[in-house]
Amino acid sequence: MNRSKPRRTGRRHPLATVALIALGLVFTGGGYAAFSSSTAQAETVANSQQTIDEGEKLFQANCATCHGTGAVGTDAGPSLVGVGAAAVDFQVGTGRMPMQMSGPQAQVKPVQFTDEQTKQLAYYVASLGPGPDIPSDHLSNGGGDAANGAELFRINCAMCHNVAGAGGALTEGKYAPPLTETSGVHIYEAMVTGPQNMPVFNDLNISPEDKRDIITYLKYVQDSTPVGGFELGSLGPVAEGLFIWIFGLGAIVAITVWITAKSN
Amino acid sequence: MAQDEKSGTDIAAAGSSHAEHELVNAGTAVIDPDPFENPGFPPHRHRVTDENPKREKRAQRTVYTLFYLSIVGSIWAVAAYMLFPIESGDPTDIRLNNMFFGIGCALALLAIGFGAVHWAKSLMSDVEQVDERHEIGGSPETQAAAAKVFADADEESGFSRRSVIRNSLIGALLAFPLPAVVAFRGLAPQDQIPVPLLYHTMWRKGTRLALDPSGAPIKASDVTMGSAFHVIPEGLAELEHGKLEEKAKAAVLLMRLDPNDLHPSPGREDWAYDGIVAYSKICTHVGCPVALYEQHTHHLLCPCHQSQFDITHEAAVIFGPAKRPLPQLPITVDDEGYLVARSDFTEPVGPSFWERH
Numbered sequence: 001m002n003r004s005k006p007r008r009t010g011r012r013h014p015l016a017t018v019a020l021i022a023l024g025l026v027f028t029g030g031g032y033a034a035f036s037s038s039t040a041q042a043e044t045v046a047n048s049q050q051t052i053d054e055g056e057k058l059f060q061a062n063c064a065t066c067h068g069t070g071a072v073g074t075d076a077g078p079s080l081v082g083v084g085a086a087a088v089d090f091q092v093g094t095g096r097m098p099m100q101m102s103g104p105q106a107q108v109k110p111v112q113f114t115d116e117q118t119k120q121l122a123y124y125v126a127s128l129g130p131g132p133d134i135p136s137d138h139l140s141n142g143g144g145d146a147a148n149g150a151e152l153f154r155i156n157c158a159m160c161h162n163v164a165g166a167g168g169a170l171t172e173g174k175y176a177p178p179l180t181e182t183s184g185v186h187i188y189e190a191m192v193t194g195p196q197n198m199p200v201f202n203d204l205n206i207s208p209e210d211k212r213d214i215i216t217y218l219k220y221v222q223d224s225t226p227v228g229g230f231e232l233g234s235l236g237p238v239a240e241g242l243f244i245w246i247f248g249l250g251a252i253v254a255i256t257v258w259i260t261a262k263s264n
Numbered sequence: 265m266a267q268d269e270k271s272g273t274d275i276a277a278a279g280s281s282h283a284e285h286e287l288v289n290a291g292t293a294v295i296d297p298d299p300f301e302n303p304g305f306p307p308h309r310h311r312v313t314d315e316n317p318k319r320e321k322r323a324q325r326t327v328y329t330l331f332y333l334s335i336v337g338s339i340w341a342v343a344a345y346m347l348f349p350i351e352s353g354d355p356t357d358i359r360l361n362n363m364f365f366g367i368g369c370a371l372a373l374l375a376i377g378f379g380a381v382h383w384a385k386s387l388m389s390d391v392e393q394v395d396e397r398h399e400i401g402g403s404p405e406t407q408a409a410a411a412k413v414f415a416d417a418d419e420e421s422g423f424s425r426r427s428v429i430r431n432s433l434i435g436a437l438l439a440f441p442l443p444a445v446v447a448f449r450g451l452a453p454q455d456q457i458p459v460p461l462l463y464h465t466m467w468r469k470g471t472r473l474a475l476d477p478s479g480a481p482i483k484a485s486d487v488t489m490g491s492a493f494h495v496i497p498e499g500l501a502e503l504e505h506g507k508l509e510e511k512a513k514a515a516v517l518l519m520r521l522d523p524n525d526l527h528p529s530p531g532r533e534d535w536a537y538d539g540i541v542a543y544s545k546i547c548t549h550v551g552c553p554v555a556l557y558e559q560h561t562h563h564l565l566c567p568c569h570q571s572q573f574d575i576t577h578e579a580a581v582i583f584g585p586a587k588r589p590l591p592q593l594p595i596t597v598d599d600e601g602y603l604v605a606r607s608d609f610t611e612p613v614g615p616s617f618w619e620r621h
Binding site: 151152155156159160168170171174176194196197198199200201202204205224225226227228229258259262263264 | 359477488490555583
């Protein structure tokens with residue numbers, strides 16, 4: 001007890017206001033996050049006629065300008081009859097569609113629709129013609145054989161996406177995107193639908209279980225701690241060479257100048 | 265000015281005057297009667313450590329602190345090796361071990377280096393001195409003595425006199441490297457001339473196209489539009505010997521395009537099957553695997569030097585350093601619907617070699 005400063009009793013600490021505001025923000029934000037995640041979990045989208053009708057409304061409002069009414073395609077966008085729910089879930093779920101602007105390829109951007117709306121769009125497009133469906137959790141959860149997945153990844157994917165999934169350049173501004181943040185569902189959907197210039201890897205080329213192994217390998221790379229220190233984007237000799245030429249040689253030049261300079 | 269007594273010539277040095285130049289043995293050189301005067305060294309400027317004892321003490325402290333720091337670094341490296349062992353099998357262990365061990369070693373060496381340089385620059389004598397060059401050859405007496413040693417040795421051993429012994433020794437030394445030549449020749453392919461090997465691959469008429477790496481044969485109906493299959497000849501996956509050598513030549517990329525997009529030249533119309541085409545994956549530039557296939561533009565990109573091949577026009581080179589199109593594997597289907605080769609490649613795959621330009 002500090003009796004030498006009795007004036008301070010009953011008075012607020014100068015930082016009390018700040019602490020109170022911070023506490024309030026934490027509770028509000030935390031409460032909102034808890035609320036929104038619980039509502040997301042509560043949504044289970046059934047492949048019902050109502051879902052398809054909702055999806056059609058969304059499609060007419062947001063997609064029909066380019067893909068045409070009934071998704072039959074126009075000069076500005078391809079027909080979506082028969083692309084399946086997987087293609088829509090990938091393109092809309094990663095924010096590539098609706099496309100922001102024309103260019104070499106559709107860019108990833110913040111997702112424009114909620115999970116529920118994405119599923120409604122996907123099942124509407126799936127109702128137009130048979131196509132690959134959104135994969136089950138079993139196939140996309142990354143619980144397979146990482147070693148087999150790594151071999152398949154090196155043979156089928158690594159030439160474009162880089163052996164560590166860091167992505168790479170293609171021709172004329174196109175590129176294979178990095179897979180370092182991509183979810184298992186989206187990786188699976190990309191393989192079966194072949195978005196943009198990516199080839200299609202159907203189930204007879206890479207079986208569903210093999211696709212599961214590839215996702216397992218990518219999840220392993222995503223989750224494992226890099227043991228080599230700075231990764232420099234995992235891009236290989238270009239990034240590493242640039243780094244050592246600039247910083248390594250720069251340090252050598254600086255030390256040489258210091259050694260040969262006259263002491264004052 | 266310095267003078268070399270042995271040669272009797274004068275060497276122009278710092279501070280030499282015009283008169284002394286007349287002593288120089290000029291040979292055939294043209295002597296400028298009014299040459300540029302050697303300005304000599306600039307006036308000596310003392311360092312702060314030479315003038316201020318406090319700064320000298322501080323420099324001394326810095327140097328021995330760096331050397332002590334080096335000792336700390338070495339001891340830390342030993343300690344870090346034990347404190348962060350690579351035992352649990354977790355890759356993070358390797359990172360911690362390497363990082364802390366490396367920091368210790370780097371500190372140990374860098375501190376010695378920086379300490380030594382700082383010592384030399386701030387405390388050791390900084391007066392410029394001139395070390396004159398001297399004749400590279402020894403004195404005539406030394407040279408004569410050396411020559412006599414050789415002559416005596418020749419006389420005593422009889423190297424020149426006993427020519428049979430000498431010649432047999434030379435013969436033995438010449439024969440000695442021969443086993444190495446034979447042994448190294450054994451590393452090269454036996455009973456095979458390399459050039460025909462480069463002209464042929466494992467593909468034969470009727471060989472089924474199989475998936476890499478499983479070796480499962482591929483049906484034409486499996487290859488849907490926009491697909492890219494990485495293909496090896498059936499039977500390659502089961503090879504006991506030379507599997508990689510065969511794969512390096514026979515690897516094929518299988519793609520399905522709209523048949524209307526293909527533009528086959530006369531005589532090659534039946535090399536594709538219903539829009540399914542097979543091209544060698546080995547770049548004709550320096551042999552990298554070309555497999556970056558863009559399913560809409562139908563371009564194949566080589567990741568090494570950015571050569572681009574247009575699959576719709578028989579893999580014609582449209583960009584980059586490759587000189588020839590990728591060789592096409594003629595394919596068809598067998599009775600069971602599996603894709604098979606019509607023949608081997610009709611030209612050598614991969615980069616140029618001496619017999620092929």
